[in-house]
Structures are given as C-alpha cells and as structure tokens.
Amino acid sequence: MKKFEDFNLKPEVREYIKQNQFTEPTPIQEEVIPAAIRGRDVIGLSATGSGKTHAYLIPIMQRVNAQNNYVQAVITAPTRELAYQIFEMAKGMSDCIEGLRVRLVTGGRDREKEIAQLENSQPHIVIGTPGRIKDLFLGSGSLRIENARILVVDEADMTLEYGFLDDIDAFAGRLPEDLQMLAFSATMPEQLKPFLRKYMHNPLTFEIGERVRFNPDIHHILVPVYHHGYAKTILSFLEGINPYVCLIFCNTRAEASSFAEELRQGGINVEELHGDLTSRKRKQAMKSIAAAEHTYVVATDLAARGIDIGEVSHVISCGFPEDLEYYVHRAGRTGRAGASGTCYALYEEKDDQAIRSLMKRGIRFSHQRFRNHEWQDLRPYGQKFMKKDDELEKQISKIYTKKNTKVKPGYKKKRAEQIQRVHRQKKREMIRTKIREEKKAMYRERAKKDRENGL
Secondary structure, eight states: OOOGGGGOOOHHHHHHHHHTTOOSOOHHHHHHHHHHHTTOOEEEEOOTTSSHHHHHHHHHHHHOOTTSOSOOEEEEOSSHHHHHHHHHHHTTHHHHSTTOOEEEEOTTSOHHHHHHHHHHOOOSEEEEOHHHHHIIIIISOOSOOTTOOEEEEOSHHHHHHHTOHHHHHHHHTTSOTTOEEEEEESSOOGGGHHHHHHHOSSOEEEEOHHHHTTOTTEEEEEEEOTTSOHHHHHHHHGGGTOOSSEEEEESSHHHHHHHHHHHHHTTOOEEEESTTSOHHHHHHHHHHHHTTOOSEEEEEHHHHTTOOOOOOOEEEEESOOSSTHHHHHHHTTSSOTTOOEEEEEEEOGGGHHHHHHHHHTTOOEEEEEEETTEEEEOSOTTGGGOOOOHHHHHHHHHHHHOOOSSOOTTHHHHHHHHHHHHHHHHHHHHHHHHHHHHHHHHHHHHHHHHHHHOO
C-alpha cells in the first residue's frame, strides 16, 4: 500500500491532504494519482464512495499554476448536485495555494451575474454541468477554456444516460491537441467508448470496483413482497431494522415519487431524491440529507449516484434494476469504512432471473420475512420454486406398474436396480447441464471483461 508521501507532491498539496485528514490513498487514488500527475489519459472505473473525486483533484492541484491567469482545468458533472459537491471538496484548494481561483458554473444560477463575474476574472479551475459550461464558452464567450489542458468527465456513464456527451463534445473539440482527459465511471457502456476514443490517447484503465464489489460486511437479505406491494412490505418491517440512515431505491422517478408519498401516508418522514424534483426542491433535499435530518431517503439510481449521503446503515432495494450493476452500487452504499451494513432486496416472482444471476456472481442472500414483530428465516431461495421432475416420476412409475405375466424370483432386487439406474442417469444429465451452464456463464463473464477493458 502506497502513501501520499510516495507521490512527491508539492507542499501546498500535502497541506490540502492534511487539512482533509487523509491518512492513506484509497485503491483508486493509489492507481490514478501518479498516472494523472505524469499527464496520462486515465479511465477510472470505480463505485461511488471509492475516493475518485480526490483521485483527480489532487493531480490537478499538483499541476495547476496560480500565476497563469487562465483556465487550466475543466471538471464536468452530469447534475448540479454532483457539481456542487465536487466544488465543495475543491474549495479548500484555494486555502492552500495563494491566488488559486475555483469556480462553480451550473444551471439554476443567475446567468447574467455569472457572465459579469467572468468578464472581471477567469478561474483557474472550472467545475460545472456540461450545458452551462458550453453556454458560457460557446454562447456568451465569457468563460475562456480554450487553453485548458486538463478535462475531467466525472460520472461518464451517467453523463451519457442524461444525454450530455454532445455538450462536452461541442467544447472539448475546441481545447488544445495535447488535452489530458480523465474519465471516471461506475460502468463502461458500449455507447461511451466512441467518445473516449475520440479524445483519449493510449489511456490507462484502472478498474477498482472488483476489489470491493461484494463487500463481506454487507448482509444481503431477500424479502418476499407477496401481494402486498413495496410500500406496505417496508412499513411492515421498519420496526425490525432501526437504521441510522436508510436509503430506499426505486427503478424510476415516478415510482420514487409515489412510493415516498405512500410512506408518508404510513407515518414515515422521508426525503426524496430523483429527477422529477424542481431545482429548488433538489437543493432543499440535498441540504436536509447533508444535515441528516431524515432517516429515510427514497431515491433513484441516477439521482443518488455520486452524492455523499452520510453513514448509510441500511439499503432497501425495491425490486431489481434492469442493469444488475446498479444493484451492486445500491448495496455498496452501506458497509463502508470498515462498518457493516444490510441490504434488503424486496422481490416478486418476476425477479427470479435477476436473483439467480446475482447469486451466480457471488452474492449470498439470506431469505427472511418479518412476522409477529420478529425476523423469521425462510427456506433458502430457490427451493420453493423447485418443481417435481415429472419425467423422472413417469419412468419410475413404469417400473412399478410394469405388467408381468409371471413373477420371477428376485424381482424386487431387479426393480430396485432399475430405479437406481434411472436416478443415476438423471443425475448425470443434471451434472452435464450444470457444466454447460457454468461454461456459458464463464464465457459471458470473460466476454464482458474483454469488452470493458478494450475500447
């Protein structure tokens, strides 16, 4: 394990690290910081909470020169909340480097005021949403980023999902030829790769998620919904979890909104975090979440990505997302910094394939329900779906009902041997089927890794 002292950082950067009370780099920081300081293009694949923000802030701080009066680094984030969070982390850099200017530019702010301020003084580091950066650079011309040699695209897959890559493409093409790009993402969708190929030169890819993907300190519990629905099921077991902060994930904005209302009607004080909120409500939500005013937060995957939501002790997943990587990210919101955590996955019959897929990937689920004020263990998941093997029963039945014109000595022993032979044959078929399934799963996983590693 490397230490920050091994990176040969400037005194100002070491002071910034000290002020943030960092003791040693996280795995993503250990890999990215030295490469980024050398000027290499980097793709960092890691989950939320892995320390990736400082994995690029520290190299930027190392390379920026406050004596040069122009924008030297541009950092994009797909939402205002993420941009603001990055800005809050970066503000302390100005306390360590005299004259360093860091500016936040996002929608929802007074545009004319921003233009006036930029005409008076250009920042050294710009942090903002792609649309507003494009507007101030190519629209009003008040933000001058044409000399910036570092571009960071944070939450790149989320940026793609929101449709903001075109905005970045519009201004990235105007930046210097020797532009250094750092892209950070939780996943690597195929649609993202052409964009990265366009601007990156022999990038180094660091995938850290595999090290922390299945945290052994996270307890995964399957909870059947039956016919009750998600809200009623959760309300039925809240007395049995006693969380510090509980993050409840829904698959869509509409589900999150209606679900939060159902919980309120059930007497639970919840906060919402999803894309259907107005700008004002989103800001209010972020403030209340940061102040830990609510024990329960209902969110969508994209809205919660990258947002620091304190010490999450419990996660509840209302069903399973289409992309099962998001389930891993949901569960990964708890069990951090050496603490244990619990992820309750509410399921219906339609979720069977998703559950089995996650089990094949190594997640071990307990199977429980809450009844009579206590958690009760159910049979291991899958047993109740096991069907009687009709074909096997037919073969055995034929042996028992076979008409014999004459009963021969030792017929019982012979019949038992025939039944054992049928069982052995069935067992061999099951083993062959299992081997084929495991081979297919191995080839799919290998192909997936090849796609993720190659651009």
